[in-house]
Amino acid sequence: xxxxxxxxxxxxxxEGANSTLRCNFSDSVNxxxxxxxxxxxxxxxxxxxxxxxxxxxxxSATTVATERYSLLYISSSQTTDSGVYxxxxxxxxxxxVFGKGTRLSVIA
Amino acid sequence: DTGVSQDPRHKITKRGQNVTFRxxxxxxxxxxxxxxxxxxxxxxxxxxxxxxxxxxxxxxxSDRFSAERPKGSFSTLEIQRTEQGDSAxxxxxxxxxxxxxxxxxxxxxxxxx
Numbered sequence: 001x002x003x004x005x006x007x008x009x010x011x012x013x014x015e016g017a018n019s020t021l022r023c024n025f026s027d028s029v030n031x032x033x034x035x036x037x038x039x040x041x042x043x044x045x046x047x048x049x050x051x052x053x054x055x056x057x058x059x060s061a062t063t064v065a066t067e068r069y070s071l072l073y074i075s076s077s078q079t080t081d082s083g084v085y086x087x088x089x090x091x092x093x094x095x096x097v098f099g100k101g102t103r104l105s106v107i108a
Numbered sequence: 109d110t111g112v113s114q115d116p117r118h119k120i121t122k123r124g125q126n127v128t129f130r131x132x133x134x135x136x137x138x139x140x141x142x143x144x145x146x147x148x149x150x151x152x153x154x155x156x157x158x159x160x161x162x163x164x165x166x167x168x169x170s171d172r173f174s175a176e177r178p179k180g181s182f183s184t185l186e187i188q189r190t191e192q193g194d195s196a197x198x199x200x201x202x203x204x205x206x207x208x209x210x211x212x213x214x215x216x217x218x219x220x221x
Contacts, residue, residue, distance in 0.1 A: 030207060031207065031208075031209065033209050033210065035212070040214070041145075041197050041214070041215045041217065042212070042214045042215065043151070043199065043212040043215075045209060045210075045211060045212070048208075048209035086150055086151075088150075088151075088210075092206070093163075093164075093206055095141070095153035095156065095164065095166070096141070096153065096201075096210055097153070098150030098151050098152070099150055100149065100150050101150055
């Protein structure tokens with residue numbers, strides 16, 4: 001099945017700093033999503049981005065499907081951005097496969 | 109669009125007891141998925157439905173687990189004879205179709221003592 005690798009596994013930022021999270025996947029996909037899991041466990045959908053670039057406020061994402069990676073950019077980070085960021089992919093009718101996540105801590 | 113809801117949000121049970129969780133998907137979504145997440149890991153797929161048909165089950169879904177979606181709307185996940193290893197967050201998600209993003213519910217956190 002598809003393998004998903006996320007890096008870095010942990011990241012500590014000072015409030016106001018920018019960061020880039022990476023997701024590599026082992027096969028072609030037709031669905032790629034970035035999620036933020038808050039401290040209560042809720043998975044919040046950030047982007048549905050099988051290809052191309054999207055922006056939503058301080059967050060943006062780029063997926064280069066031909067090179068099998070996606071990047072999530074967080075600018076001017078805030079303490080509320082803390083949590084775990086997951087990349088998840090699937091192809092055709094296969095189940096959505098998650099990476100192990102990047103745990104982000106933003107300190108004031 | 110009221111989102112995906114799950115009930116209960118938390119469940120504590122003793123080993124050997126049966127538990128049942130409920131998921132209500134977004135109303136127009138015909139696909140419903142169950143995932144399990146243990147501490148420090150990403151969610152892992154358990155099973156999914158298209159309307160009332162259960163189309164795929166993971167090998168993680170042992171014989172003690174059963175899921176239903178009787179009328180193609182809400183779904184239930186039952187765990188019989190719970191074990192301590194069943195302690196996890198159980199997440200439900202729904203989507204309009206194969207090619208669409210999944211929307212997740214808040215999860216049910218199960219603790220087996």
